[in-house]
Amino acid sequence: MEPRADIAVIGLAVMGQNLILNMNDHGFTVVAYNRTTSKVDDFLANEAKGTNILGARSLAEMVALLKKPRRVMLMVKAGKPVDEFIEQLLGVLEPGDIIIDGGNSLFEDTIRRTQYVESKGLLYIGTGVSGGEEGARRGPSIMPGGSPAAWPHVKPIFQAIAAKVADGTPCCDWVGEGGAGHYVKMTHNGIEYGDMQLICEAYHLMKDGLGMTPDEMHEVFKEWNTGELDSYLIEITRDILAKKDDDGTPLVDKILDTAGQKGTGKWTVISSQEMGIPITLIAEAVYSRCVSALKDQRVKAAKAFKPGKTRFAGDRREWVHAIRQALYASKIISYTQGYMLMRAAAQQYSWHLNYGGIALMWRGGCIIRSVFLGEIKNAFDRKPKLDNLLLDPFFKKAIKGCVRNWRKVVSMAVRKGIPVPAFSTALAFFDGIRSERLPANLLQAQRDYFGAHTYERVDKPRGEFFHTNWTGTGGRVASSTYTV
Ligand code: 2AM
Numbered sequence: 001m002e003p004r005a006d007i008a009v010i011g012l013a014v015m016g017q018n019l020i021l022n023m024n025d026h027g028f029t030v031v032a033y034n035r036t037t038s039k040v041d042d043f044l045a046n047e048a049k050g051t052n053i054l055g056a057r058s059l060a061e062m063v064a065l066l067k068k069p070r071r072v073m074l075m076v077k078a079g080k081p082v083d084e085f086i087e088q089l090l091g092v093l094e095p096g097d098i099i100i101d102g103g104n105s106l107f108e109d110t111i112r113r114t115q116y117v118e119s120k121g122l123l124y125i126g127t128g129v130s131g132g133e134e135g136a137r138r139g140p141s142i143m144p145g146g147s148p149a150a151w152p153h154v155k156p157i158f159q160a161i162a163a164k165v166a167d168g169t170p171c172c173d174w175v176g177e178g179g180a181g182h183y184v185k186m187t188h189n190g191i192e193y194g195d196m197q198l199i200c201e202a203y204h205l206m207k208d209g210l211g212m213t214p215d216e217m218h219e220v221f222k223e224w225n226t227g228e229l230d231s232y233l234i235e236i237t238r239d240i241l242a243k244k245d246d247d248g249t250p251l252v253d254k255i256l257d258t259a260g261q262k263g264t265g266k267w268t269v270i271s272s273q274e275m276g277i278p279i280t281l282i283a284e285a286v287y288s289r290c291v292s293a294l295k296d297q298r299v300k301a302a303k304a305f306k307p308g309k310t311r312f313a314g315d316r317r318e319w320v321h322a323i324r325q326a327l328y329a330s331k332i333i334s335y336t337q338g339y340m341l342m343r344a345a346a347q348q349y350s351w352h353l354n355y356g357g358i359a360l361m362w363r364g365g366c367i368i369r370s371v372f373l374g375e376i377k378n379a380f381d382r383k384p385k386l387d388n389l390l391l392d393p394f395f396k397k398a399i400k401g402c403v404r405n406w407r408k409v410v411s412m413a414v415r416k417g418i419p420v421p422a423f424s425t426a427l428a429f430f431d432g433i434r435s436e437r438l439p440a441n442l443l444q445a446q447r448d449y450f451g452a453h454t455y456e457r458v459d460k461p462r463g464e465f466f467h468t469n470w471t472g473t474g475g476r477v478a479s480s481t482y483t484v
Contacts (some may be wrong), residue, residue, distance in 0.1 A: 005031040005054055007071040007157055008062050010085060011103075012039045015129070016075030017047055018136035019102070019161070024051045026160040031055070033062045035076075063092045069123075069153055073100040078109075086113060095121030098150045102129045106267060107179035107186060111349070114146045114178050123150035128185020130366035131163065139163035141365035142172035143188070143358075145181025145351070163365025165374075171365040175358065176351035183271075183345055184358055187338050190268030190282040192367050193261075194334040195233050197285035197422045202327045203237070205409065208310040208418050210319055214250035218242040220320055228328055228398075231370030259289040268341070275344040280429050281334040284421040291419075310416045322405035329402035330426035335376060336389040337429070343387065356380030390433070399430070445470075454478045 009020050012034040020030045020043075031054040034040050040055040048055075056062035063070060070093055074085050082101055089099055099117055101110065101124075110126030117124035128143035129136065142162045144154065151174045162172035175181045206212045206220065221238035225231070245251045265286045272279040291298075312319055339355060346353040359376035362368055379392035389395050410427050413420040432438065445468075447453040454465040467478040 003065060003067050005029045005065045006067060007031075007073060007154075008033060008056070008066055009073045009075055010034065010062075011075035012043050013075065014133050015102075015136045017043060018133055019073075019075060019129070019140075020053055021047060021051070022137055022139070022161045023157060024048075024053050026157075028157055028160070029054065031062050031065045033057075033059065035081075059088055059092050068094075068096070070094070070097040071100065071154060071157070072098070073102050075102050078103045078105045082109070082113070086117065090117070090120055090122070093122060096123070098123045098125065098147075098153055100125040100127060100144075100146075100150075100154065102127050104128075104185070104264065105182050107182040107271075110146065110179035110182045118147055123147040123153075125150050125154060126179060126182045127158075128181050128188065130185060130188055130362075132367070135163065135365050139171070139365050141188075141361050141369070143175050143181045143184045143361055144172070145175040145177065145179060145184070148174070148177060163369075165360065165364045169360060171361045171363060173354065173357045173361060175361075176346070176353050178349060178351065180346075180349070180351040180353060183349075183351075184342065184353070184361075186264050186267050186271070187342055188362060188366060188368060189264035190279065190285075190341075191334060191338045192233075193265035193268075193285040193289075194282045194338075194422060195231070195331065195368055197281075197288050198327050198330050198334070199233055199237050200288075201420045201423050202323050203241075204418055205323050205413060205420065206320065209312040209413065209416060210316050211311060212316075214241040214252055224324060228371065229324070229331075231372065232367060233370075256295070257292055258295050259292045261286065261289050265289075271345065272341050275341065275348060277337070277341045277344045278429060279334075279337040279341050280425040281330065281337055281422050284425045288419075288421055307417050310418055312412055312416065319409075322409050325402035325405040326409035326423050329399055329406045329430075330423050331372065332389070332395050332399055333426035333429055334422075335372075336395075339376075339389055355386070356384065390430075403430075452478045 006028040007023065008031040009016050010033045012032060020032055023030045029052050032040055032043055033056045037057045040057060044053065044055045054065055056065060072089055072093070074082055076082060076085060082103060082105060086099060099122060101113070105126055114124040114126065125144050125146035127145065129140050131140035135141070139162055142158050144151065144158060158172045159170040162170040164170055175184050203217060206217050218238055218241035221234055221241060225234045225238055240252055243251045245254055265282060269279065269283045269286055342353055345351070356377050359373045359380060363373040363377065375394055376389065379389060379394060380386055382392065386392055390399065406427055410420060410424045444455040448455050448467060449470045452467055454467045456462060456464060457466055465478065
């Protein structure tokens with residue numbers, strides 16, 4: 001067998017198949033393999049018919065078809081199947097060959113696998129692939145991390161098949177070492193949770209606060225999609241609101257209001273807790289799905305605490321504008337928090353993340369693609385070491401322009417009893433981060449009172465710790481090991 005294939009893809013579920021077809025369209029010779037080998041035959045006889053795609057019925061046959069260094073991409077279920085395939089591949093590949101995991105793996109697994117595969121003399125890439133089935137076929141956002149030495153070997157393929165922004169730049173670049181690619185993909189998914197929740201809150205306010213119909217809201221989202229909120233998620237919301245059921249009534253009204261989740265939003269929040277970074281908006285987005293899932297309890301509580309009138313007084317157009325501004329400001333906060341998280345992770349795991357490059361990768365192809373990400377890219381172009389997005393002049397001005405209406409919307413929602421957890425946590429974070437002095441002085445006093453945890457003083461240098469005998473009966477010894 002002549003080694004003529006550029007890359008092998010293992011896993012012929014829809015994402016794997018579409019990536020293979022995409023690679024084939026761009027002139028690469030791909031060899032396809034799947035645990036259940038009948039799927040290889042099916043694929044070659046149907047979707048891949050008439051293409052240059054090759055099939056393999058065993059890993060040995062697949063390896064024999066590959067040019068060196070061999071590139072093998074796994075598109076299988078995250079978790080054990082990835083480890084099992086890595087083990088099998090180590091038996092048939094050679095030092096210098098490259099194993100790529102394109103599934104939704106947890107970044108900690110990718111850190112471990114990169115070290116393991118490198119210890120065997122091979123190279124490893126864990127890459128986020130976003131954009132769903134359609135993205136995989138027509139141009140996804142691709143976020144690769146792992147062994148830096150592997151990048152030049154996969155770059156031509158990945159950048160060719162990735163989505164492109166208007167000037168032709170691909171939505172794929174090297175993210176960083178170890179698990180950086182999967183971390184950035186995880187953060188992307190967390191931000192996606194936040195963006196979706198923000199849109200849902202805007203919808204809820206327009207529906208219950210302004211009494212608008214889906215058709216009227218369709219018009220609003222259509223207009224929003226032409227400005228600073230122009231994005232894939234606003235666009236699909238516009239279309240969803242116009243969709244009618246078979247009986248001609250809006251389909252959205254017939255959909256049960258309980259949301260599911262697969263876990264990447266949760267992972268983002270868990271990681272933020274471990275890192276001590278407040279990504280409050282994504283956390284509220286995850287918890288909002290949890291609240292939505294408690295339908296039975298909600299039905300009972302709704303009977304116990306009957307809502308009052310939810311309608312906002314005043315001009316509807318002005319309210320719609322205010323809601324738009326509240327959404328925009330909250331979105332800025334969410335991305336600020338997401339970037340804070342990635343910065344902390346980079347420090348913790350010694351990754352060299354390219355923050356502007358990440359914005360560019362998300363600019364097209366993926367679910368959170370938006371005009372807004374172009375502005376984030378600009379902010380990092382202006383100042384590559386920018387440590388807080390809020391302090392960039394563009395975003396600073398944008399927030400200042402929205403803050404009055406943001407407060408107006410959140411306070412009216414609170415008065416009328418319409419839940420806006422993401423809008424309001426964003427505002428609380430904004431007010432917290434711009435507070436030079438927070439009440440944590442009292443908190444430290446409480447901790448010192450009951451646990452002798454000590455405190456620092458405003459009139460002494462940082463790093464000097466004090467303990468007070470608050471009651472006159474406690475000891476004078478400070479606690480240094482017990483932390484709450
Ligand atoms: P299958 O077609 O043989 O089930 C998505 O589920 C992809 O992951 C499919 O290609 C599937 O292969 C593969 N997959 C799921 N679990 C697997 C496992 N335990 N071992 C190998 N491949 C697996």
